[in-house]
Amino acid sequence: MNIQTLLVDDEPLAIAEFQSMLAKYADIEIIGTAENAAIALEKIETLQPQLLFLDIHMPGKSGFDLLEELDYSPLVIFVTAYDEYAIKAFEVNALDYLLKPINSKRLEEAIEKIRKQLSLEPVKSPKVPIDKRIFIKDGEACFFVPLSEVFLIENVGNYARFYYQKNKPLLHKSLNYLETKLPEEHFFRASRQHIININFIRNIYPTFNHSLEVELQNGAIIPISQRQSVKFKELMGL
Incomplete structure (x- = not known):
């Protein structure tokens, strides 16, 4: 099963490099990119990706601001040059926090976390009755x-x-x-x-x-x- 993925970063070179690194993972399907939170918000609501690689510092709204506005909540891995937001990242339920420049081993570990998480979370499941x-x-x-x-x-x-x-x-x-x-x-x-x-x-x-x-x-x-x-x-x- 392919993992539909959206990349959000305000640096085109960073997105290009990240796309190249993710190309080795056959199950990671990049369905779009966004250079700021406004574009990302529209694409997330339209495409509903399963996975979001998200920068924190971007023009206008930050990655954290973007998450607060979402109706649909994909799994999130933060990708940033700053290490001081790690605690806040996990408070908003991010699965991982990758520092730039991205280490290939850390990326592989993050991908494994995503695979494991998605294997535990079926897309559709029956509702539990309120009286149970x-x-x-x-x-x-x-x-x-x-x-x-x-x-x-x-x-x-x-x-x-x-x-x-x-x-x-x-x-x-x-x-x-x-x-x-x-x-x-x-x-x-x-x-x-x-x-x-x-x-x-x-x-x-x-x-x-x-x-x-x-x-x-x-x-x-x-x-x-x-x-x-x-x-x-x-x-x-x-």
Whole structure:
């Protein structure tokens, strides 16, 4: 299976060199390139690549700004000349962080991570009914989690933290995967970091940039990304 890939970098020479390095990987199919976040946003929404090689420093919006605007969330590997953003990169669930000039061995390791991740995440899967319980083994503790009582799911690296009652176990699954499994009439992808159960919303607040924040019944304030705010308003009839 080919991995449909988009390259985003404001330096044409960097893109050309990267294309040359990726040519040895038969399963990496480059379906497009973009020189800035605005072009990348349009191509991601249209082409829906599985994998994004993303520069951080670009004219206008940064790579991090781009990710905040996405509805569709591909797997991400950052490619940058700067090492100080590594922690932030993994906080937004990037699978890897490659420094320029790209080391061929590190690139190979990153490709293997992508292959492994995609093998764990089927494109389509049946939804889990809201009245079911899901089993989570977190360390030595085991939880049978009533899905209807989960009010928030939070991205924690390669894990997802489920909040229900006073519990918050970790499940070794990505939010992208969980989004394919959860019933959309109850769960909404607020951002790359959060999925919320709309049945637990207490209040909705507008913010200065036309985005929204929701207050859950436990008092937690969850921001909704600008693009997802548009979808949320349609969903809630706002």
